[in-house]
Amino acid sequence: MTRVLVIGSLGGELGQAARMAQVRGAHLMHAEGVAAAMVRLRVDGADLALCELAHDVGWLVSQLAEERIHCPVIACGRNADAAAAVRAIRAGAREFLPLPPDADLIVALLQAVAGEPEGPVHADPAMAAVLERAAQIARAEASVLITGESGTGKEVLARHIHKLSKRGAGPFVALNCAALPETLMESELFGHEKGAFSGAVAARKGKFEQAEGGTLLLDEIGEMDPRLQAKLLRALQEKEVDKLGGNAPVKVNCRILAATNRDLAGEVRAGRFREDLYFRLNVITLRIPPLRERPGDIQLLAEHFAVRFAKANGLPKRALNGEARLKLAQHAWPGNVREMENTMHRAVLLAQGEMIGAEAIELPVVPSAAAPLEAAPATATAAPASTAKPVTQLVGQKMEVVERDLILETLTHCLGNRTRAAEILGISIRTLRNKLHDYRAQGVAVPGVPGMLPPGFYAQGF
Numbered sequence: 001m002t003r004v005l006v007i008g009s010l011g012g013e014l015g016q017a018a019r020m021a022q023v024r025g026a027h028l029m030h031a032e033g034v035a036a037a038m039v040r041l042r043v044d045g046a047d048l049a050l051c052e053l054a055h056d057v058g059w060l061v062s063q064l065a066e067e068r069i070h071c072p073v074i075a076c077g078r079n080a081d082a083a084a085a086v087r088a089i090r091a092g093a094r095e096f097l098p099l100p101p102d103a104d105l106i107v108a109l110l111q112a113v114a115g116e117p118e119g120p121v122h123a124d125p126a127m128a129a130v131l132e133r134a135a136q137i138a139r140a141e142a143s144v145l146i147t148g149e150s151g152t153g154k155e156v157l158a159r160h161i162h163k164l165s166k167r168g169a170g171p172f173v174a175l176n177c178a179a180l181p182e183t184l185m186e187s188e189l190f191g192h193e194k195g196a197f198s199g200a201v202a203a204r205k206g207k208f209e210q211a212e213g214g215t216l217l218l219d220e221i222g223e224m225d226p227r228l229q230a231k232l233l234r235a236l237q238e239k240e241v242d243k244l245g246g247n248a249p250v251k252v253n254c255r256i257l258a259a260t261n262r263d264l265a266g267e268v269r270a271g272r273f274r275e276d277l278y279f280r281l282n283v284i285t286l287r288i289p290p291l292r293e294r295p296g297d298i299q300l301l302a303e304h305f306a307v308r309f310a311k312a313n314g315l316p317k318r319a320l321n322g323e324a325r326l327k328l329a330q331h332a333w334p335g336n337v338r339e340m341e342n343t344m345h346r347a348v349l350l351a352q353g354e355m356i357g358a359e360a361i362e363l364p365v366v367p368s369a370a371a372p373l374e375a376a377p378a379t380a381t382a383a384p385a386s387t388a389k390p391v392t393q394l395v396g397q398k399m400e401v402v403e404r405d406l407i408l409e410t411l412t413h414c415l416g417n418r419t420r421a422a423e424i425l426g427i428s429i430r431t432l433r434n435k436l437h438d439y440r441a442q443g444v445a446v447p448g449v450p451g452m453l454p455p456g457f458y459a460q461g462f
């Protein structure tokens with residue numbers, strides 16, 4: 001976290017600048033004048049100092065140089081003070097920040113001057129704590145397990161850890177462990193030699209080898225087949241992989257991060273996930289709280305995406321009005337940051353006025369608590385169930401029939417995407433796969449089959 005020392009009075013525009021920096025994740029310290037600032041810097045240090053022009057910026061800069069304290073100084077003042085600004089820069093201030101402050105400029109300053117890496121956008125203390133822990137462990141080699149609901153930013157955090165790590169200059173490779181059937185997943189992980197199996201027309205490096213010198217993210221690790229779990233454990237222990245069709249193990253050197261939206265400890269207890277692998281992967285756990293548990297992030301993320309999508313669509317940057325902010329603040333965000341991203345993308349395209357208003361913020365309607373009992377329950381997972389079949393109409397049917405209908409309906413709803421369907425249903429991909437297998441065996445049509453693999457997959461070296 002960037003530590004910013006603010007020098008001057010916090011009552012006015014400098015105070016505004018300080019709060020903007022704080023909202024963007026900076027840790028604030030304060031000193032009334034340059035002498036007090038030096039006392040503070042000698043003891044605690046800081047990554048950046050914002051100093052009001054009214055104070056002796058020149059003295060501060062020279063004193064820092066004399067005592068060999070590294071801390072870039074930004075002189076802050078009104079644009080009208082041009083002469084004083086020039087003097088401050090000449091005296092060694094790194095930059096001049098015009099007041100009243102501009103939020104984007106503050107972000108740019110934090111990033112450029114203090115060398116803050118571009119990482120997850122955050123303001124809420126809950127997220128700041130996660131990022132602080134992430135920064136602490138980034139430079140170690142230990143495996144990290146990142147947990148969190150779908151869309152909370154697990155991959156974003158994994159990339160951030162990679163960037164902060166000693167391997168930051170190396171590759172970052174991610175593999176979704178739920179995306180492929182087991183046999184293909186094995187060669188995806190460990191690679192194969194030419195002719196290793198029918199269709200292996202050329203040798204191919206696995207993700208372990210691709211991540212050489214860098215970081216490998218094993219996403220949705222909870223979905224990995226038990227047989228592969230054993231092979232993965234061996235690879236982690238021996239730091240070598242057996243390529244399919246290869247005749248000698250290949251040494252590998254990459255750091256492993258794993259991510260899951262499941263309760264992996266629960267999967268271990270249920271016998272679906274190897275305990276030894278769990279302990280190997282889970283040296284450190286980082287749990288990303290769902291967005292509803294970090295309300296302080298909502299406005300900042302909304303602004304962040306509003307700016308990003310305005311830029312991407314060649315539209316003017318627009319702020320959110322009060323009603324729009326309120327609407328965002330009151331929503332439960334079952335889809336977390338990804339839902340926010342999509343919502344703001346739509347909002348940027350739909351908004352018509354000078355500002356983004358509430359009418360441009362389209363959110364799924366969650367049934368209110370006052371709704372009649374037979375309506376879909378007001379759970380945090382939105383997606384109000386269709387009212388076509390209230391529960392009472394299901395009475396008289398066998399459980400397995402209802403289950404089958406629900407699974408197939410959900411799969412249809414997800415256009416055959418099994419990962420998504422399993423997520424909505426709250427079952428593992430493997431369970432879903434087994435059930436679908438049974439249905440097919442019973443002669444029931446299953447949507448989205450054989451669409452597991454993208455077209456042309458076999459042409460890409462398989």
Ligand SMILES: Nc1ncnc2c1ncn2[C@@H]1O[C@H](COP(=O)(O)OP(=O)(O)OP(=O)(O)O)[C@@H](O)[C@H]1O
Pocket residue numbers: 119120121122148149150151152153154155156157261337338341
């Ligand atoms: N803190 C953040 N700042 C900026 N963007 C974010 C942040 N967190 C998430 N995002 C964005 O939200 C989307 C979802 O993030 P990500 O893919 O990392 O989530 P995830 O937890 O891996 O989700 P899933 O479980 O569905 O794979 C991405 O487009 C990502 O860029």
Ligand SMILES: [Mg+2]
Pocket residue numbers: 154155219259
């Ligand atoms: Mg992910």
